[in-house]
Amino acid sequence: MLHSILKLKGVSKSFGGQQVLQPISFEVKEGERICILGPSGCGKSTLLQMVAGLLRVDAGEVEIDGVSVERGKHFIPPENRPINMVFQDYALWPHMTVKQNIEYGMKRRKIAKEQMYNRLGRLQSLLKLEGLLDRLPAQLSGGQQQRVGIARALATEPKLLLMDEPLSNLDVKLRTDMRGELARLLGELSIATLYVTHDRMEAFTVADRILVLRGGSIDQIGRSEELFERPATPWVAQLMGYHNRLTVSMAKGEPDTAVAAGTRITGQCMTKGQDTGKATMMLHPEMIYVRHTLGQAETNLLTVTVAQSIYEGTRWRIIAETADRQLLHLLHDERAEPGSRLNLYLPPERTMLYADTDSFIHE
Template sequence: MARLSLNAVSKSFGDKTVVDALSLTIEPGQFVALLGPSGCGKSTILRMLAGFETVSAGDIQHGDQCLSSTKFHLPTEERNFGMVFQSYALWPHMTVMENVGYPLKIQKVDRQNYQRRVQDALDIVQLNDFKDRLPSQLSGGQRQRVALARSLVTEPDVILFDEPLANLDRHLRESMEITFREFHRRTGATMVYVTHDQAEAMALADQIAVLKDGQLMQWSTPEDLYTRPNNEWVANFIGQGSILRCQSVSGNQLLTSTDVIGLLYDQTEHQGRMLVRPQHVDLSATSNMLQGTVRECIFRGERYDIFLVLENGDTLHAYHTEPLEIGETRQLSIQQAWTLEPSHDHDY
């Protein structure tokens, strides 16, 4: 396996730039998610990696080999990349075994290697007992595992996923996330996974590229994205939390409870922004207290989501083990917060 690099890659359709000077380095064996709202360019990036689209600027390298540039384009069939589509794309008249083995049939692989590789792929996705069934006889999750096995059977260098869980219900998506993690551990393949679902990306990926309007907002681990977002837009997009106005402060700093109190109490101006995650709000505090009025209380099973309005008018999201009355005034403290660079774009 080799490193996969996108170097200042852009893609335009007419006068519209869909991907804008994107640079990423994907190490061998990494599981990478391309995450962003609809229209952010993530599927176009995947299509350029697959060879379905050319680049308008920059280049894509796989190890020492150039896959795409403005002067060269390696055809899809010569890239040795596997692809798993949202729609599964299975042949309805073929059995599971025939669907999985179809790429090898096209490559005219000899019978012995054909049988071994198909069997290995079916074993990895745990579908050996279903190899003689037709797609119509399978559940959605089983069909997706057939598509996984088919992508693996050619022993690709990289596997590309185009929102593969989008058509599944919530329970099945959670089950398939486990399948994808096991699949990655067993194969060690480099994987690039497109999704608009942040929970899916956080659960699966080693590294996440957060995209907006064709531009890279942040390239980090799931933990870093959640605890240390680069800016206000990323903080709003990733996870649950509240962005509070405060005294002007430099971005990308971890604030203590005392810091938070000082910045919020100074009401001379509101140029600063801080991110507060709900688990860092203490509604039973007896020191370093703020005050908020309960606006909403929502039962979530294991907890209640509480939304309070602070004295400066900002809304604060907190968790609590018991329900609170709408309109109730509560004393609270914020245990920690993360400062943000203000964003002038509030189209979240």
């Protein structure tokens, strides 16, 4: 059974009078990759810096590879923790060559020359740095600098790798290419990784599990398919691409049924035990289907009026209005005339219901 490389137990942090992180707890297993996903200002980087020891925790305990590195007055400084960090700006030494940057940490830890040579050769091959070892960082592309930053972090063979939005400085195409390459690399190395990002597709590509952080608290933690198929809160649903949000009412005595614009719709109620009153229905634009012909027994149909059709290359984005004047976006293969009426099928397994969501937060 895999043991935990990182354990956080009730860790919290405030700056002045502002609580940045509520008490949170989770574990990272040996070889596991966890992505911390959330909007700017939710506490992602603060959490990473506390694990690294760059920030002190206010309360709780941080344990790495079975050793408590911070609890109360007990504190092990960053340089003595079995971790390494890849920063957003790579933080390479500008006056050192690629080879010197990678060797820097190994020399500080007095690793034997033969072992250092072997590690350098392996990392050079693994990260495709052949022919670059004598160059300075300024002579490298963004993608090459990013790979050097990762090589330097891996050279000392840390128990835990911390990555703070390492792809955010790359252009869109390179970022897309690099996230696949990074996922392959981390999989091959099988090193426990805590990875901060605000990009959902990056998290889907890299992570074994995703931790959704909002307002300093964990909204949900689980595999990407768990978060997509059963988002625990409206915020997680929105993060997973469920961008349509309708105000509906729960059908009394039927916990998985809501009334939307006068129509009964069955879905997945994610707030069990609350089956009356106001609710929020979350729908994914790609999981709303137009029905041109209706079967006699077909249910979960919502009739809407087309407001606008926008061509997006492969499909049309239809903006429609419900009978109670709420807007809905869906994707369709054909253009729909403004003013025309459409019957939309809402699959119950992709229709998320959240009762009593007055506290829904837009971020």
